[in-house]
Amino acid sequence: MDMSDLAALTDRARSLAAGGERRILGIAGAPGAGKSTLAARIVERLEGRAVLVPMDGFHLAGAELERLGRAGRKGAPDTFDAAGYAALLRRLRHPEGPEPVYAPAFDRALEEPVAGSVRVAPDIPLVVTEGNYLLLDEGPWAPVRALLDEVWFLDVDQGLRVRGLVDRHVRFGKTRPHAESWVAGSDERNARLVELHRDRADLVVRLR
Template identity: 85%
Template sequence: MDTSDLPALTDRARRLAGTGARRILGIAGAPGAGKSTLAARIVEGLGASAVLVPMDGFHLAGAELERLGRTDRKGAPDTFDAAGYAALLRRLRRPDGPDAVYAPAFDRALEEPVAGSVRVPADVPLVVTEGNYLLLDEGPWAPVRPLLDEVWFLDADPALRMRRLVDRHVRFGRTRAHAERRAAGSDERNARLVERHRDRADLVVRLG
């Protein structure tokens, strides 16, 4: 990832964190766009002022996907607990007392969500969340966008994004042939859906 714009993006996030109230910044984009990398670098740049809470923690568990017959579509909008994600965002917007809030994360080695993985102290001014479907305006995803103070859409070169996806799938145990089918199939269908909602973002970020 070309980080030439990272200082300006970090400054923008820092201004959002400095408004005096808990704020939530969303980073959206298609699978493989580099959302998690950008979000992690923004949080790293802000230090104790920000915490990263990924949307992927709300993947449905493998057993539930199997029960629903959606295992081969893992990563599609209806393979997440979108209502649970929205409920967490509401709780994060209005910290109730001095106690920390705990959020789930997704363990790529296990291919499963893990509850209670991310601690969000009550005094942290900025929560950064990243995921594919932050800008969707339909079904259980519709409440998410109004809960975010600002959303950036991360635009990536399609060929680069595809290479990242294939490499990621291989890194976590798939054969290259399987990884290429997955990237060109369900991942690409999800990417087209995500792209259709990019005009709801406050900022389009283009990195090399």
């Protein structure tokens, strides 16, 4: 994606924000595809007319993953509160009254979700949300797609994505061998699942 692509995507997002009522744009893709980076740039370029609400704020806490025996699969679909995410999207689509809605975020340094981190004022016309599983059509994820006005799927060179993902894990505390093992196992299983649902997106964005 070059700057002309970014300008076109920004214009597309801006047209959603101009619709006269709250809209929600989803950005989906495999782990490490660049979802959070693109989402943040779109929000920045809309200059106060959009807010970023990440799906990752609905990670289950580490203690709960340990209790459930899922800590070794952190990032898989059943390691999130998908129903809670869908409930938040419903609140965001239909804000009530003058009070803001507060959404959770995910702190990568802590590797934990943090409640009440993102303020969404009632006059914000566009919410941008990004995550792996926006297009899943099964289980508690199934309602999510219908709650999004538009979804973009990020398609990126797989080798580049994997290398960047390993580097990110290392930056946040894993040893490189552990990071490589985690990406080859857990992250790539999740990536294959995400890829199966790309045809439910409105737009495929090819990142170079």
